[in-house]
Amino acid sequence: MAVSSASTRLVAVDDASLPLYPISTGQRLETHYFTVWHHRRWLRSEFRGLADREVRAVGLDLFFSAQDEDPVGTLPVDERMLAKLVAEPLDVWRALVERQVSPLYGWRRCRTDRGALRWYHPVVLEVVQAALGSREDHLARRASERERKRLEALPGQIVRAGGGKRLAEDQMYLIRLDQFC
Structure with missing residues (x-):
C-alpha cells in the first residue's frame, strides 16, 4: 500500500x-x-x-x-x-x-x-x-540519409583502393561491405 x-x-x-x-x-x-x-x-x-x-x-x-x-x-x-x-x-x-x-x-x-x-x-x-515518435522518425531519417551517402561514396572508395569496377558496381557487395564496416 x-x-x-x-x-x-x-x-x-x-x-x-x-x-x-x-x-x-x-x-x-x-x-x-x-x-x-x-x-x-x-x-x-x-x-x-x-x-x-x-x-x-x-x-x-x-x-x-x-x-x-x-x-x-x-x-x-x-x-x-x-x-x-x-x-x-x-x-x-x-x-x-x-x-x-x-x-x-x-x-x-x-x-x-x-x-x-x-x-x-x-x-x-x-x-x-x-x-x-517524431524524434524516432527524425533519427531514423537521419540514419537512412547517412547510410545512403555512405553507399553512394563506397564505389569510388573501392576503385581508389585498387578494387575492380565490377566489384564497385555490385550492390550486394556494397551493402555487405557497408554493414561490415
Whole structure:
C-alpha cells in the first residue's frame, strides 16, 4: 500500500492496481525545447473551464514541468517535490490541492517500469508519445540519409583502393561491405 501525499488527506492506494506507465525510466527528450500545444483543446478543456486562474496557472506549470521529469511526462507523488516544481510554498500548494478543482485535476497515479509511483496525465502522455515518435522518425531519417551517402561514396572508395569496377558496381557487395564496416 502507498500513501497519497498530493493533499493533506492520506489516501491508501493499492500499488498493484495502478497502470504501468508506457514510457521507460531514463527515456528523455533531451532536445525537447518546445511542446506542441493544442490551444483549441486547451480552450475547450474541462480543467480550464472549471479551475480558477491561480489553479490554471499552477496546472500549466505541472504540464510543462512533466516534460523534464523522469520518466518524461510524469510528476513525483511527493507533495513537497510538487510544490517545488511549481515554485509554491508547501502551505500554498496544499491549499491549491484542497480546492474543488485542483492543479492535479485529471492527473492519475501510475507505476513506472522500476516500480516508482508517479502522477501522469493522459493529455501530457499523448503529447510526449507524439514527441518521442517524431524524434524516432527524425533519427531514423537521419540514419537512412547517412547510410545512403555512405553507399553512394563506397564505389569510388573501392576503385581508389585498387578494387575492380565490377566489384564497385555490385550492390550486394556494397551493402555487405557497408554493414561490415
